[in-house]
Amino acid sequence: MRSPITKTTLPARKINIVRPPMGQKHPAKVHHDPAIPPNTASSPIPLPESEARQRARRKRAKALAASLAEWKGSTGAFVRHLDRQGVDYLSFSHVSSLEFCPYRYYLEFVRRIRLVPQPDYFIKGRILHEALARYYRGFGRGRVPTPDMLHKFIDRHNRADGSQLKNAITLAIQNVRQGWEVVAVEKPFITDLGGSLPPCLGVVDLILRKNNCYAVVDHKSSRRFTDDDADGLQLEIYRNFVRQSYKAEVCMAFYDEYRWVDDLGRIRKPAFRRVLLEYNLQEWESVLNRLVRAHEEMLAIRKGGRASGSGNCYMCPFKVRCPKASTSRW
Numbered sequence: 001m002r003s004p005i006t007k008t009t010l011p012a013r014k015i016n017i018v019r020p021p022m023g024q025k026h027p028a029k030v031h032h033d034p035a036i037p038p039n040t041a042s043s044p045i046p047l048p049e050s051e052a053r054q055r056a057r058r059k060r061a062k063a064l065a066a067s068l069a070e071w072k073g074s075t076g077a078f079v080r081h082l083d084r085q086g087v088d089y090l091s092f093s094h095v096s097s098l099e100f101c102p103y104r105y106y107l108e109f110v111r112r113i114r115l116v117p118q119p120d121y122f123i124k125g126r127i128l129h130e131a132l133a134r135y136y137r138g139f140g141r142g143r144v145p146t147p148d149m150l151h152k153f154i155d156r157h158n159r160a161d162g163s164q165l166k167n168a169i170t171l172a173i174q175n176v177r178q179g180w181e182v183v184a185v186e187k188p189f190i191t192d193l194g195g196s197l198p199p200c201l202g203v204v205d206l207i208l209r210k211n212n213c214y215a216v217v218d219h220k221s222s223r224r225f226t227d228d229d230a231d232g233l234q235l236e237i238y239r240n241f242v243r244q245s246y247k248a249e250v251c252m253a254f255y256d257e258y259r260w261v262d263d264l265g266r267i268r269k270p271a272f273r274r275v276l277l278e279y280n281l282q283e284w285e286s287v288l289n290r291l292v293r294a295h296e297e298m299l300a301i302r303k304g305g306r307a308s309g310s311g312n313c314y315m316c317p318f319k320v321r322c323p324k325a326s327t328s329r330w
């Protein structure tokens, strides 16, 4: 798999997934070797549990996956439906919110406080995801939208200056993977992760296939690239889903990261990079342990336990609504 490398593009790099102590940010180990090894991963190691519990857990996940398959509305509406019903499920958003700050998890997923208006970075990220989804769906339909069509889509949905979004689209087109088939775009799923975990819900941005090899891709956008946000948890969950559902023996996992820039002709640092997430069984085991710990803490908070605040308030979108917010750094 080769991508055209331009001055706007960093070569692919690899990271290993890591698991931080609860409530701390992820110090991802980063490896700059651009070679992409074959992934020969087998099934993940389940945590010990009785056969009866395993059967019950799988049955719950299967029933929920069937509900999702039959659901006629949007994935967001499905999530709201689950929440109204009080269904116990896990998602990457739950875990990332809890690990950022337990009190944020409480505000976001127990009190269900919504930020109005939504932060700009959230709106911009959503429009980029929708534009990229249109672009990649075009491959599956044999009618790939032109850059002009995607720019018009951005202009229709973005009230502010769309230069940064249009530049991200230019980078996506420059860096499109050659020779890969688009299997699914914005694919919602429910998967069984094993252990004592409830069904896990997620949406994969992009699933690709080349011969017997699959790849999951997550699009990210930000003002600057940092190694801190190279957390592989989300991609590991997606990769597990693809291995289970598509019987994929080999599944690579990538972050395609876009840096917001006003003018591609005037940048000194690349504005796009592709990050390959390495896989090994021990790391998957640690992912499961991390999810189990997070889920236990979520259950405790939902049952009325104390949700502590973290020191991340200066970069928390809830700081304007949070009674525990510390204002010392913003």
Ligand code: SF4
Pocket (backbone or CB within 6 Å): 100, 101, 102, 103, 104, 105, 107, 308, 309, 310, 311, 312, 313, 314, 316, 317, 318, 319, 320, 322, 323, 324, 325, 326
């Ligand atoms: S403002 Fe601070 S205490 Fe409140 S949710 Fe955010 S990080 Fe937690």
